[in-house]
Structures are given as C-alpha cells and as structure tokens.
Amino acid sequence: MAIQKGGKLFTEINITPLTDIFLVLLIIMMVVAPTFQSMDNAISVPEINSGVAIEEKNATVSITKEGLMYINGREIKPEFLVSELEELKPKLEKAEVVVKADEKVKSSEIMKVMDAAQAAEFKKLVVAGEPLSKKEQKELQNNDKKKRGV
Numbered sequence: 001m002a003i004q005k006g007g008k009l010f011t012e013i014n015i016t017p018l019t020d021i022f023l024v025l026l027i028i029m030m031v032v033a034p035t036f037q038s039m040d041n042a043i044s045v046p047e048i049n050s051g052v053a054i055e056e057k058n059a060t061v062s063i064t065k066e067g068l069m070y071i072n073g074r075e076i077k078p079e080f081l082v083s084e085l086e087e088l089k090p091k092l093e094k095a096e097v098v099v100k101a102d103e104k105v106k107s108s109e110i111m112k113v114m115d116a117a118q119a120a121e122f123k124k125l126v127v128a129g130e131p132l133s134k135k136e137q138k139e140l141q142n143n144d145k146k147k148r149g150v
Contacts (some may be wrong), residue, residue, distance in 0.1 A: 045138035058098045059088050059122070065102040066139045069113075075144045078112060096124035102137065133148050 061081075062070040069076055078082050089095055096116040101110055110127065117125045 056147065058094055058096050058126075059085060059092060060098045060100060062136070062140055063099070063101040063109050063113070064106050064140070065104040067105070067109060068141070070140050070144070073140055073143055075140075081116040084121045084123065085116055089120060089122065094124075095122055096126060097122050098126045098128055100128040100136075 044062065060072050062073075069078055069081065071084050085097065097113070099110055099113050114125055
C-alpha cells in the first residue's frame with residue numbers, strides 16, 4: 001500500500017516500534033520462564049497411603065532399603081517368599097502381586113520377588129510406580145515389632 005506525501009510515493013514501513021515491542025516481550029518471557037521451572041521443585045506431592053481394602057485384594061510385597069521384605073505388612077525371610085505367596089494366594093480376591101520397593105533397592109531383589117511370584121503361579125505382577133517412602137518403611141518395621149511383642 002503506497003501513501004503519497006507531498007508528491008512523493010512513500011512505500012516503506014517503519015518497523016522500529018514493532019521491533020521494540022517484540023524485544024520487550026522477549027525480555028519479559030526470559031524473566032518469567034525460570035519461575036515456572038522453580039515452581040515444580042516447590043510442589044510437594046502428597047503421599048498416597050494404601051488402605052486395607054487394597055491389601056486384601058492383592059499380595060503386597062514391600063522391600064526396604066535394608067533388604068527386609070514384608071508381605072502385607074508382615075516381615076518374611078526371602079527364602080520363604082514362595083511358600084508365603086502360595087499360602088496367601090487362596091485368600092486373595094485378585095491373584096496378583098504388587099511390589100513396592102525403596103528407590104535404593106537393587107533390581108536383583110525385585111527380580112527375586114518376580115521369580116517367587118511366578119513359582120507361586122501368580123498370573124499378574126505389578127511394580128508400584130511410587131517407591132516405598134521412608135514413612136512407610138518405618139511403619140512396616142514398627143507394626144512388625146508390635147505384632148512380635150518386641
């Protein structure tokens with residue numbers, strides 16, 4: 001679109017104000033963007049505590065960072081895992097094993113649970129996406145001590 005000014009044809013657009021606006025927007029985004037990332041660190045996701053109903057439906061095997069194993073809150077020795085799972089299987093509503101392990105537990109410990117579940121003829125094994133929290137580990141150990149009367 002051409003504009004005539006004093007007999008001359010003016011065909012240029014002054015983009016300096018447009019460039020200034022874009023630079024201001026860029027600076028604003030550069031200042032604001034890091035705050036979005038730092039907000040994620042400030043968010044504390046609430047812990048989900050599994051209730052009794054879930055544990056009655058499944059065999060939940062919990063492994064602490066020390067390597068202690070619990071089935072539905074009761075401590076067991078790893079060598080008796082297969083027999084405990086076989087004994088528990090008829091009592092379950094769903095024939096599946098849920099494995100909850102601390103993040104520091106080696107994969108070989110989880111593989112032992114997988115092998116035991118297969119030997120006990122469980123058809124489904126679920127590895128919990130949320131690791132066993134420190135709070136849950138302490139609760140398991142305290143509950144087990146109370147049951148044994150220690």
